[in-house]
Amino acid sequence: MATQSSSTPEKSRGAFSSRRVFILAAIGSAVGLGNIWRFPYVAYENGGGAFILPYIVALLTAGIPFLFLDYALGHRFRGSAPLSFARLRRGAEGLGWWQVGICFVIAVYYAVIIAWALRYTFFSVDKAWGDDPNGFFFGDFLEAGDPGVTVDIVPGVLVPLLLVWLVLIVVLVLGVQKGIGATAAIFIPVLILAFGALVVRALFLPGAGAGLDTLFTPSWAALAEPSVWVAAFGQIFFSLSIGFGIMITYASYVDRDTDMVGSGLVVGFANSGFELLAGIGVFAALGFMAQASGKAVDEVASGGIGLAFVAFPAIISEAPAGALIGVLFFGSLVIAGLTSLISVIEVVVSAVRDKFALSRVAATMVVALPAALVSLVLFSTTSGVYVLDIADHFINQFGILLVAVVSMVVVAWVLRALPLLADHLNLTGSVHLGTWWRALVMVITPVALAIVLVDAFRTDVQTPYGDPSAPFPAWMLGVFGWGTAAAVLVFGFLAAMVPWARHDALADPDPSPSGRHVEKGAEA
Template sequence: MSEVNKWDSPLSFILAMVGAAVGLGNIWRFSYVLYSNGGGAFFIPYLVAIFLMGIPFLILEYGIGFSYKDSFPNIFKKINPKLELVSWILVLIVFMVGIYYVVIVGWDLIYLISSANFSWGNNPALYFANSVGGNNDLSHITSFMIPTLIAVLVIWFLVWYISHKDLSRGIGRFSKIIIPALFLMMAIIIVYSIFLPGSSIGINTLLNPDWNSLTKVEIWLAAFSQILFSLSMGQAIAMSYASYLPEKARLIDDVFVVVACNCLFEIFTAFGIFSVLGYMSATSGTPMVQLVSEGTGLVFIVFPTIFNMMGPVGHIFAPFLFIAILFAGITSAMAIIEPMVNSIMHKFDWTRKKTVTVLACIGCCLSLIFTTGAGSYLIEVVDTFLNNFCLILLIAIQCIVFTRYIDMDSLMSLLNKNSKFKVDTPWIYIIKYILPVCLLFMWIWGVFDLIGGTDMFELAVFAVLTVVILVTSRILSKAKSKN
């Protein structure tokens, strides 16, 4: 492997992996999942999911990426040539996630700029619908949201500028600066939040345990889903980054560091978010149940409303939050496109600069679809299909393929070689038997949920996406390799 495609230090790899894991979902999703799934009681299935799925599967990904030091499709091809098509399907799906993920980061950039004078006004929901994300009216799909379009171009340029450089001078150097800055900013926000008047109302609401919820299968599925997507499991990101590691890497130790950073970040962020919601509840007299939201509703509607109430402090608090979200979003966006970058480089023997440039141009053009007046609705439809249907199934397939075709005992020896933490036979049993069953159960549940709540337009989008994914993956798998 070329030296330009290697990490210059273990720290670069760890920070890049933390950047890949810590993203928008940690900031706007976890607090809602925790609140709506048993409060404090949710930590029990959450910890079970970490140790039963998160850590074991990441160890597997690190080990395979480090062992083969190749792209995800090439690894599958070496295992069994017939499996190359499946690998390209996964890589392409992850890249498609990156296409609309950049748009959401673009929304944050708009709000960061808007925080200078609170240009979202007294009705942040109307501002978001009319100027940023659009609404569910498909008649607006022919018109562009100009601020969003410009913001998306800027984010894609930043992703390209950082990622097209040599690995250590680009992603590695950027991660060394941005990840510590992100954690520092979020620490300041969280500490300030918990001292706001009424913060205890929010924290008590968040942590109030509902022990009876532990008997509900939905709570356990929510915990496993949170870990699955929070750690970017099975998306070939960890495998791609691990393939750039030098010898003597402490693979298992690195997994524990990354998982600990990710989980602590989202837990403490949830404390900060609910502290602010408690402040708003105490100040405005609005019940907490009416304030709690997730996703875009929380970050782009509820929080601007709170900032409006905070007076001069809000003009400091708002930019801090949106800068932190921007940093988390950019590092995750770079990680999301990396599996495709790695795969194309190995398939066609392109340079990193050429590969990132071509993919950034393609991704940027496709992202424009989500900058229309119906952008937020289209993102919701596409995200539901790719995550609930595609990714979970493909991760389960990975468990089955790797444990069937790879010598797990030899892989275990490689993992244990330089690590202080060790894995043993139970780890193999978890990967081989328990994880596929859990993932397939989650997939079946997600499919029923998907079918039950879709209309004809959404089904048409699902069909188009399926055809595009299968045809493109077929072309890429059949293309002649130049490496």
């Protein structure tokens, strides 16, 4: 493959001003809604304190090694996901566009959850949900009826959703450092302070100890259950923002001399540390709720949307200084969600910029305006919560998981590019990536993720996704579920057929002798 300096095109893509800003941006992407509302419940359901063991094993054997793989692709080939894969091998470009399609789908519904959290931040002040948080959320707020699709707009969702997209567009237009980097540099410290204050307040609520006992009391017998290990690998994978283009894109904005291995370790452990903090805060609050309602903690424990918009409002209504807890909790959701959403949509913007040689402003508008329109049309309606539920489940299980397994197998076994990527990271890395890393990426990680994927597929085939008492229509599962997962795959390989606007776009970005030597190894 020919080499060139191409300094001007690379600089025009933008860059983070320092390693610290990159780490904050990467942490901002990794720390999202799932850390706060998914991890505590997954841990509770899978052995409590004993879950920490498979969780750490999954982090060290799959999560961080995969993170290094993403970093290596983006940092070595200096491009978006499609460009990085294409520079590795032209025929691999479709993998990058598959990831771009997944990110577009995630962005259009992820923004809606942030909009909900934004409204609930203000609802917390006067506890607008009254005595029935569940009825308020699905009835008064979302105006949701039976599962189906309608075109009836909900103004209470439309307005904050518009605001979220406006903020997102402004951040993206400002660029990598002034927009994405500056946002992370401000918001991540604010998030840590806000959520830390929430945890401290929750720990002093009556019954907090019972909640923590429920979460952390180990059930060692659970370690013999394969499903517990599957849950650990699935949690680590989803929480680190790996496998679908985000970390490839962010790594491409980092200075060539940056220690990417050390940065990856910081990001990986910071993300897991925040998850443990979230578990402590959430279950301390659930312990209070259980005591106040005269129930056992396991009767009030929940995850996902139910935890955020039903269980926590009930806690806020009963707790001393409940308004403060509500503002801290929902404000944290908004901040964590926004920094993650920025990273998701940046994957698409960066890919469009590289492919069509557009300015940042033009690429942002080409991507964000259609995404905002789809988001508003589908998710600000009375049926938005149902479409969101289906799309989120299927794009995570059969979009992110599937493309991760396929891309890892292609890079490791078909292209045999791991020596190239390891050599690149070892040039500046503080930890040497040797045979141990290649073995993990070639065998352990893809096998573990394949097991998670097969288990999810088997479950959804045997039992259609959704609440059995109010099942989704089969056509909704087909269109917004299986259909969406299939559509992003098809899109990926069709997009790869479109010619690049710059004739030299696929040239090797590393003109150094070591770069040429390693590149030849990859092409062998």
